[in-house]
Amino acid sequence: MTDHNKRIPTQHVIGFALSIALTLLAAWTALGSNLSTMWIISSIMILAVIQAGIQLFMFMHVVESDSHNGHVPWNMMFHGAVLAAILVAGSLFVMSFGFTHDHDGENHEQHEQQDSGDHSDMDMEGDGEHEGH
Amino acid sequence: MKSMKQLMKKGLALVPLSLVLFLSGCELAVLDPKGPVAQTQYDLIMYSIIFMLFIVVVVFGAFAFMVIRYRENRPGRKESDYDPHMHGNNLIEIVWTVIPFVIVIALSIPTVDSLFELEKPPEATAGEEQKEPLVIYATTADWKWFFSYPEENIETVNYLHIPTDRPIEFKLSSADAMTALWIPRLGGQKYNMAGMENTLYLQADEEGVYDGRNSNFNGEGFTKQTFEVYAESEEDYDSWVEETQSSAPELTQEEYDELLKPGLTVEAEYSSTHLEFVDHGTNDGRDYAIERHYDLYGDLMHLYSDQEAEDFMDEENDDDHESSVE
Amino acid sequence: MSSHELKTGPLEYRRQEDQMTILGFWIFLGAEIVLFATLFATYAVLFGRTADSTPPMELFEPGIVLIMTFLLLTSSFTCGLAIHEMRRGNAKALRNWMIVTLVLGTAFLGFEIYEFIHYAHEGATMQSSAYWSAFFTLAGTHGLHVTLGIGWVILLLIQLAKRGLTPKTSRKFFVIGLYWHFLDVVWIFIFTSVYLIGMVV
Amino acid sequence: MQLDEFFVTGEPLIYGGMVSIALVTIAILFILTYFKKWGWLWREWLTTVDHKKIGVMYILSALAMLFRGGVDAMMMRVQLAFPNMNFLNAQHYDEIFTTHGTVMIIFMAMPFLIGLMNIVVPLQIGARDFAFPYLNALSFWSFLFGAMLFNISFVIGGSPDAGWTSYTPLAGAAMSPGPGQNFYLMGLQLSGIGTLATGINLMVTILKMRAPKMKMFQMPIFTWSTLITSFIIVFAFPILTVALALMTLDRIFGAQFFTLTGEGMPMMWANLFWMWGHPEVYIVILPAFGIFSEVICTFARKQLFGYKAMVWAIILIAGLSFVVWVHHFFTMGAGAFVNSVFSISTMLIAVPTGVKIFNWLGTLYKSKIKNTVAMMWALAFIPSFVIGGVTGVMLGMASADYQFHNTYFLVAHFHYVLIAGTVFACFSGLVFWYPKMFGHKLNERIGKWSFWFFVIGFHVCFFPQYFVGLDGMPRRVFTIIPEWMPLNIISTIGAFGMGIGFAIFVFCILYSYRYSEREKSGDSWDDGRTLEWATPTPVPFYNFATLPEIDSQDAYVKLKEEGRTTFEEDKLEPIHMPNNTGQPIIMMAFLFFASFGLVFEWMWMAIAFLIGGLIMMVVRSFDYDEGYHVEVDEIKRIERSARGL
Incomplete structure (x- = not known):
């Protein structure tokens, strides 16, 4: 974080190059690779998290000691991320009812709500691959 | 004010008691189960009430003790009844963390159990055949x-x-x-x-x-x-x-x-x-x-x-x- | 409210009130994360609920989305360069890089508006189904943030021209920098979980 | 739109409300004009950025809202006292329980506590104001205008009637047409902005503006609870903002989030609402815990027992508050597994809460209890809250909750925690810090009367409701069946007891204003432990002439022992203070009218005033006002006269 007197901002250039590369990689993973839907989703989400980290640490100076703000910015980002995870995963977990009913074998709810929530990803694994490209 | 305080404490104890007496006359719908599902829930409620009464008794007892014994103008207060620099005690903190935790576990097990049970049709009593719902x-x-x-x-x-x-x-x-x-x-x-x-x-x-x-x-x-x-x-x-x-x-x-x-x-x-x-x-x-x-x-x-x-x-x-x- | 000023370190951190403003903005960004996370959660839950309207995979086009992503990534980079120049005390470079950022941001916005109009022509609007409501709200909220950011940068450029680099103007530019990078982070997640996953599933 | 659609017509009670609003407004305008107080009002109050004055305005507004919500409550209790009462009809009853709930939570409990935080927190940590005084004024006006917008609904346009939870699809455009529900959405949205800003403001204030050397673990416990509460506010309020915005889009712009058409998902509203709503409950209870801790320590004249455990308990409660939201809709049918997870997380909250209760009891152990009104409120809290807490655990057991859900058992539970927790704390804190705010104490004798009426009334009102709930009485019914009558009569009597208690409290304020002795010392209760008591009363606008170095909790106890004060003449330096500004009130007035336009779906009005609001933001951006400095001589003069030197 001490490069603010250098003429060439190495850190920014590296960060920029990395984020372009990661974007292309994510696009290729989603549209060009032959991975299954679950793998695609997990890996591109991980790539997105890495990119967010690049922005935070290389561009936004989240842990800069000159700021005299200690760990608070980092702390807010971290807890924000935790909460984001709770919100998204929690909502999907809770709102996917209709699938969890294990009574009688009819499962007619499955049809009406097939696309809501994470379960849909698994349901449609097969066709997803073909329609992707 | 002192006497009022004690009166209040007695009053507080009397309110639930009188209500329980009053209510035992009539039957509260939830506490009057007519089927196995309501019975399961009734049993769980009664089970939890025992723990809750225990907690209430402990806290109310301790509270009454503190408020009566350590009031400023209690006759016969001793010098040793006041210790302004007491800052805490780790052992006792652990004790009153663990006990509620154990109670929570004791309540969780039947809760989870009955939750899964209620997702299925009630089972027939022993000796009778299970009817289709x-x-x-x-x-x-x-x-x-x-x-x-x-x-x-x-x-x-x-x-x-x-x-x-x-x-x-x-x-x-x-x-x-x-x-x-x-x-x-x-x-x-x-x-x-x-x-x-x-x-x-x-x-x-x-x-x-x-x-x-x-x-x-x-x-x-x-x-x-x-x-x-x-x-x-x-x-x-x-x-x-x-x-x-x-x-x-x-x-x-x-x-x-x-x-x-x-x-x-x-x-x-x-x-x-x-x-x-x-x-x-x-x-x-x-x-x-x-x-x-x-x-x-x-x-x-x-x-x-x-x-x-x-x-x-x-x-x-x-x-x-x-x-x-x- | 002490007005003691440090003699060293980046300009925007020297006065306590500027440190506090920057800290406050970080906390605000924490709130913004939650705001967008709520929109993402809504989007995820309503995913696939397109009723009778066109499903997203028929409308999403990888080309235009990639262009938008690169525009925003580059603008984030130029914004970073602007702040870097600011720390070197170069007000002119700060101004120039900020203008580049503005141009890129406006281009991004233009593509987004084009995209929305295109979808609306294909029968996918805010009103057509739960899925499209969620989509337009999520992408639209991001777009609104970008719009506000552009207006904000313009205001700051005027102030820079009037007052030059002071602790206060530096702090203001630093804060808009944080905001701009943050919008880029949000876009990365929109790109990934809306467009890429929308094209895959 | 016709005039008779604009104004609510046909209800004698509402006509009465209109007349009294008109009379009070005229009276206020007359008094201000007659005594030539307009300038004073503008200079001293409407444009102030002083945290103490803003706090006072928060508390006065909250008391007014308590009155409004209380009148709603009385009307409900009258209607429910006997079977087949025709005091209110179904629709009117629906509106009243909706506004009662919303007003009490959003416009009473939160502003009251935020008001106390405003006044106390900077004083407790040795700060001269908030980190962002301008933003603080903005927050207040956003709250006040939000509250106004919500409150005018009962004379203009009609009140919302879908419950304070506003579940969709009932609250959607199809089933609740008209402006009523829009008032709810816009009122909450507008005041929500202010709450979020206050959260950020308080966090920065506490993190960055503590007295020299004061460590985090030396902060007074009320400050700690405020910090954690602000943390919850920052992370919870955006969820509400989004949820409200989505419903607004649904209702006004035809989106399909929570509708029955277009594959919308009504339960998603409940999910989002409670993701905010549960943390919200802790936003109003954690500061209350902080207030009780301060009051109990002061009047037990003893250090807080288990300070660190208390702090960690608050943090743990705050964390858990974000992962229990589903217990508000266990009966949604999410399945046994989901319910089990949230059942257990819910019951776990009892553990840190229990730790807090026991630590308060530990504080009382070997203490010297002084029976003041503030202390009595705090002591009454402990047993009352325990009843609310244990029934909360019972509600947390999902399979039992199938029987408790939406009944008066639940109503009794949350009134037990919110009144015994939050309202008692508001009274306790107000009485406790009153001399700091207004320079005189509240009359203790009248205060005790009000205390007994309120507390006994409270138990008489709500304890029977547990049983009537077990007897199958659901919440929100507008009339009762004969079986539920005896308990409901008791309940209504209790409610009036609380009403009398509140009336006596108001009388106490007026009486004390006239007759109470003015405070001479800053340490009004003689046993002050924290820095706010180190300032002279009335508190100079800059709070502290010099900032003492702090090296322990209970900073003022240490200062008293060492004979130090916050006025060390040789260390005086000019103090930097912000200027008053009229911008916040003007900006929020613009947003108020923009929201009003949205409520009636008059887009031209909404857009015009929104642009006005944006222009005010631009004005603010170009505002380089750096405030002014108070010179040493003036500080000396002020401090000497305030301290009687």
């Missing part, structure tokens, strides 16, 4: 109940008959607002929602007439959205089914659409079900009522509490309501 589609519309018996091909409005000692599998859904089916003496509630279908198992062990209602607020007629459950022996139930099948009229789609209009309505029965034209619990049926009656939901009934459901039997228009208001 009777399927009833319980559908609400503002502010009435439809009970459809698909196998028997009959439908009732605002009341239902069930056989005793046989699990009832309610298929819950709603034509419009979210509601909940609750028959306190038979067991707890679940929500009815349009476009989704919830399953609720209940069962009556004793014959009788039980109050049921919608317990989730859904607008002006909410309070009046009640129904009665007639739990009767298998034979009586069968003869009621036969009679309804033979004597009740068929439910036409026009009549059903009319019934779906927001408003109160009286009891009725039909020898066919509305499931033939719409199942509100499916994705196709979720907007059936709202598409037909979109503009009617905003109309007010000007409902006062002494108005009986009969006032709203046939007419839905505002003029008639006005006249019954003043």
Whole structure:
């Protein structure tokens, strides 16, 4: 974080190059690779998290000691991320009812709500691959 | 003030006691289970109340001790009764963390257990054969109940008959607002929602007439959205089914659409079900009522509490309501 | 409210009140994360609920989305360069890089508006189904943030021209920098979980 | 739109409300004009950025809202006292329980506590104001205008009537047409902005503006609870903002989030609402815990027992508050597994809460209890809250909750925690810090009367409701059946007891204003432990002439022992203070009218005033006002006269 007197901002250039590369990689993973839907989703989400980290640490100076703000910015980002995870995963977990009913074998709810929530990803694994490209 | 404080403490102890005495005379619906589901919940509530009373007694006792003993002007206060620099004690912190934790575990186990149990039809008592659940589609519309018996091909409005000692599998859904089916003496509630279908198992062990209602607020007629459950022996139930099948009229789609209009309505029965034209619990049926009656939901009934459901039997228009208001 | 000023370190951190403003903005960004997370949660839950309207995989085009992503990534980079120049005390470079950022941001916005109009022509609007409501709200909220950001940068450029680099103007530019990078982070997640996953599933 | 659609017509009670609003407004305008107080009002109050004055305005507004919500409650209790009462009709009853709930939570409990935080927190940590005084004024005006917008609904346009939870699809455009529900959405949205800003403001204030050397674990416990509360506010309020915005889009712009058409998902509203709503409950209870801790320590004249455990308990409760939201809709049918997870997380909250209760009891152990009114409120809290807490655990057991849900058992539970927790704390804190705010104490004798009426009334009102709930009485019914009558009569009597208690409290304020002795010392209760008592009374606008170095909790106890004060003449330096500004009130007035336009879906009005609001933001951006300095001589003069030197 001490490069603010250098003429060439190495850190920014590296960060920029990395984020372009990661974007292309994510696009290729989603549209060009032959991975299954679950793998695609997990890996591109991980790539997105890495990119967010690049922005935070290389561009936004989240842990800069000159700021005299200690760990608070980092702390807010971290807890924000935790909460984001709770919100998204929690909502999907809770709102996917209709699938969890294990009574009688009819499962007619499955049809009406097939696309809501994470379960849909698994349901449609097969066709997803073909329609992707 | 001192004496008042003590009085207050006695008063506090007396309030619950007198209430318990007062209430043991009458039977509180939830604490008067008439079927296995309500019984399971009753047992759990009683089990939890024991722990809760224990906690209340401990805390109230400690509180009374502290407040009485360490008040500033208690006669006979000693110098050693005051220690301003006491900052805490790790051991005792651990003790009063662990004990509540253990209580939470003790409460969690039967809770989880019963949660899974309630998702299945109640089991028959030992020695009796397990009966197939009777399927009833319980559908609400503002502010009435439809009970459809698909196998028997009959439908009732605002009341239902069930056989005793046989699990009832309610298929819950709603034509419009979210509601909940609750028959306190038979067991707890679940929500009815349009476009989704919830399953609720209940069962009556004793014959009788039980109050049921919608317990989730859904607008002006909410309070009046009640129904009665007639739990009767298998034979009586069968003869009621036969009679309804033979004597009740068929439910036409026009009549059903009319019934779906927001408003109160009286009891009725039909020898066919509305499931033939719409199942509100499916994705196709979720907007059936709202598409037909979109503009009617905003109309007010000007409902006062002494108005009986009969006032709203046939007419839905505002003029008639006005006249019954003043 | 002490007005003691440090003699060293980046200009925007020298006065306590500027440190506090920057800290406050970080906390605000924490709130923004939750705001967008709520929109993402809504989007995820309503995913696939397209009713009778066109499903997203028929409308999403990888090309245009990649262009938008690169525009925003580059603008984030130029914004970073602007702040870097600011720390070197180079007001002119700060101004120039900020203008580049503005141009890129506006281009991004233009593509987004084009995209929305295109979808609307294909019968996918805010009103057509739960899925499209969620989509337009999520992408639209991001777009609104970008719009506000552009207006904000313009205001700051005027102030820079009037007052030059002071602790206060530096702090203001630093804060808009944080905001701009944050919008880029949000876009990365929109790109990934809306467009890429929408094209895959 | 016709005039008779614009104004609510046909209800004698509402006509009465209109007349009294008109009379009070005229009276206020007359008094201000007659005594030539307009300039004073503008200079001293409407444009102030002083945290103490803003706090006072928060508390006065909250008391007014308590009155409004209380009148709603009384009307409900009258209607429910006997079967077939025709005091209110169904629709009117629906509106009243909706506004009662919303007003009490959003416009009473939160502003009251935020008001106390405003006044106390900077004083407790040795700060001269908030980190962002301008933003603080903005927050207040956003709250006040939000509250106004919500409150005018009962005379203009009609009140919301879908419950304070506003569940969809009932609250959607189809089933609740008209402006009523829009008032709810816009009122909450507008005041929510202010709450979020206050959260950020308080966090920065506490993190960056503590007295020299004061460590985090030396902060007074009320400051700690404020910090954690602000943390919850920052992370919870955006959820509400989004949820409200989505419903607004649904209702006004035809989106399909929570509708029955277009595959919308009504339960998603409940999910989002409670993701905010549960943390919200802790936003109003954690500061209350902080207040009780301060009051109990002061009047037990003893250090807080288990300070660190108390702090960690608050943090743990705050964390858990974000992972229990589903217990508000266990009956949704999410399945046994989901319910089990949330059942257990819910019951776990009892553990840190229990730790807090026991630590308060530990604080009382070997103490010297002085029976003041503030202390009595705090002591009454402990047993009352325990009843609310244990029934909360019972509600947390999902399979039992199927029987408790939406009944008066639940109503009794949350009134037990919110009144015994939050309202008792508001009274306790107000009485406790009153001399700091207004320079005189509240009359103790009248205060005790009000205390007994309120507390006994409270138990008489709500304890029977547990049983009537077990007897199958659901919440929100507008009339009762004969079986529920005896308990409901008791309940209504209790409610009137609380009403009398509140009336006596108001009388106490007026009486004390006239007759109470003015405070001479800053340490009004003689046992002050924290820095706010180190300032002279009335508190100079800059709070502290010099900032003492802090090296322990209970900073003022240490200062007293060492004979130090916050006025060390040789260390005086000019103090930098912000200028008053009229911008916040003007900006929020613009947003108020923009929201009003949205409520009636008059887009031209909404857009015009929104642009006005944006222009005010631009004005703010170009505002380089750096405040002014108070010179040493003036500080000397002020401090000497305030301290009687």
